[in-house]
Amino acid sequence: MTIRLYNTLTRKLEEFTPLEPGKVGFYSCGPTVYHYTHLGNLRTFLHNDFLKRMFLANGYDVRHVMNITDVGHLTNDEDDSGEDKMEKGASRENKSVWDIAKFYKDEFLRDYNDLNMIAPTVMPHATDYIAEQIELVQKLQDLGYTYEIPNDGIYYDTSKFSAYGALTGGSLSGNRAGARVGFNDAKRNPTDFALWKYSPKDTKRQMEWDSPWGVGFPGWHAECSAMSMKLLGNHFDIHTGGEDLSRVHHANEIAQSEPITGAPWVNTWLHYSFLLDKSGEKMAKSKGEFLGLESVRSRGYDPMVYRYFVALGHYQSQLAFSWETMDASAKGYANLVRRVADLLSSDGQDINQGLYDKWHEDMLNAISDNLKTASVLVMFQEIIKSAEIDNATKLALTVFVDDLLGLQFIDRAKKLVALEQVSAPAEIVALAERRVTAKANRDWATADALRAEIESAGWTVLDGKDGYKIVKRA
Numbered sequence: 429m430t431i432r433l434y435n436t437l438t439r440k441l442e443e444f445t446p447l448e449p450g451k452v453g454f455y456s457c458g459p460t461v462y463h464y465t466h467l468g469n470l471r472t473f474l475h476n477d478f479l480k481r482m483f484l485a486n487g488y489d490v491r492h493v494m495n496i497t498d499v500g501h502l503t504n505d506e507d508d509s510g511e512d513k514m515e516k517g518a519s520r521e522n523k524s525v526w527d528i529a530k531f532y533k534d535e536f537l538r539d540y541n542d543l544n545m546i547a548p549t550v551m552p553h554a555t556d557y558i559a560e561q562i563e564l565v566q567k568l569q570d571l572g573y574t575y576e577i578p579n580d581g582i583y584y585d586t587s588k589f590s591a592y593g594a595l596t597g598g599s600l601s602g603n604r605a606g607a608r609v610g611f612n613d614a615k616r617n618p619t620d621f622a623l624w625k626y627s628p629k630d631t632k633r634q635m636e637w638d639s640p641w642g643v644g645f646p647g648w649h650a651e652c653s654a655m656s657m658k659l660l661g662n663h664f665d666i667h668t669g670g671e672d673l674s675r676v677h678h679a680n681e682i683a684q685s686e687p688i689t690g691a692p693w694v695n696t697w698l699h700y701s702f703l704l705d706k707s708g709e710k711m712a713k714s715k716g717e718f719l720g721l722e723s724v725r726s727r728g729y730d731p732m733v734y735r736y737f738v739a740l741g742h743y744q745s746q747l748a749f750s751w752e753t754m755d756a757s758a759k760g761y762a763n764l765v766r767r768v769a770d771l772l773s774s775d776g777q778d779i780n781q782g783l784y785d786k787w788h789e790d791m792l793n794a795i796s797d798n799l800k801t802a803s804v805l806v807m808f809q810e811i812i813k814s815a816e817i818d819n820a821t822k823l824a825l826t827v828f829v830d831d832l833l834g835l836q837f838i839d840r841a842k843k844l845v846a847l848e849q850v851s852a853p854a855e856i857v858a859l860a861e862r863r864v865t866a867k868a869n870r871d872w873a874t875a876d877a878l879r880a881e882i883e884s885a886g887w888t889v890l891d892g893k894d895g896y897k898i899v900k901r902a
């Protein structure tokens with residue numbers, strides 16, 4: 429199957445060709461674990477998961493690396509100023525930096541799990557790869573790309589890298605305003621960035637390491653170059669992140685890596701558009717009401733509803749979050765789960781292979797065509813409602829949609845059935861039991877009459893291999 433993805437580097441929708449047939453390696457910039465992950469971050473991670481599932485459905489062997497940033501991400505990325513976000517989190521909560529990292533990483537992993545995202549193949553922590561980052565800076569120094577700003581750190585000289593800013597089609601001067609307020613005027617060029625920052629002389633940082641240049645810590649961008657090259661090799665298929673990363677973070681990653689690896693470093697760059705808040709601005713940790721997955725859970729929504737909401741959008745379009753849209757998604761999702769619940773009793777029955785293959789191919793085509801998750805959902809609605817497709821085939825296609833979109837329709841449908849069975853009133857259960865006896869006595873007329881009585885009371889008996897189930901009528 430042809431796979432097409434929008435490559436930020438070439439600004440084109442391209443046919444994807446793996447470096448090694450049947451295999452794909454991709455690196456995703458992960459969370460900075462100084463605070464809870466918000467719904468915007470989670471949107472980005474969900475698109476990684478759709479990407480991964482698309483490759484798995486196409487039979488690829490997927491190697492996915494996603495980092496955990498636990499050091500070096502300053503509050504102002506653009507001019508390497510401000511505080512280290514991790515140290516800031518630690519002083520805010522009066523905990524050690526290590527405790528902050530552990531706590532928020534665990535919270536992140538809980539959200540990750542609740543959203544049914546497949547675990548990365550490797551999830552490296554920046555603090556476990558300090559030696560590799562020092563080695564990267566050393567290599568860049570040996571190649572003549574660095575300079576020192578006394579009492580500050582080692583910087584990358586972007587004027588030495590002629591392809592700087594290629595991701596955004598930018599030039600050195602045009603890419604970022606040099607005259608920004610607060611611009612570090614010791615830098616040779618506005619776009620230069622820190623590779624290694626010295627610890628301040630007057631305060632002791634909780635996280636700091638020895639290096640050939642003095643005690644300090646790596647600049648944020650260094651970790652992604654060092655870890656991706658170590659874990660995926662000097663040339664790999666795909667690198668992903670939110671749309672905000674292309675201009676600075678990814679531009680800097682490329683500048684750090686390509687002098688070492690020789691271009692090209694990464695073949696395809698994928699950037700996901702923002703989740704917006706209700707005022708139409710980028711969702712962020714610092715603005716207004718904090719919206720994380722906990723807000724979703726505590727309002728009684730299944731996390732799958734958020735996943736469904738994200739799947740209804742496309743990664744190249746911004747998506748506005750509101751509780752009203754969550755309500756609409758909850759309804760849509762519940763309707764599908766209800767329909768799937770009615771299919772469960774056909775488990776194990778023969779399917780119509782021709783119909784299965786046709787829909788399977790159509791859905792795989794849609795997801796492979798630049799990750800059209802919403803088109804898959806439209807087709808799935810059509811399948812579920814179709815009078816032409818038998819229940820067993822519908823159920824088999826639901827299993828495939830669950831693989832493709834991770835929406836756990838089958839799991840939630842089973843839970844719904846279990847819940848409904850438990851909550852069926854005693855008189856309905858009594859009717860169902862009398863029906864079992866009638867069937868055992870081959871008294872079909874009574875069995876049919878009892879079924880009709882149960883149906884008219886708003887319930888349905890589903891006969892399965894392991895006995896019957898009573899569910900509310902759809």
Ligand code: AMP
Pocket residue numbers: 457458459460461467468469470471472668669670671672673700701702703704710711712
């Ligand atoms: P951070 O933890 O801030 O380093 O961000 C983790 C990931 O979330 C990065 O890939 C960001 O680009 C992405 N991100 C941040 N804000 C948003 C947003 N509002 N919508 C979508 N992705 C975002």
Ligand code: ZN
Pocket residue numbers: 456457458652677
């Ligand atoms: Zn990164």
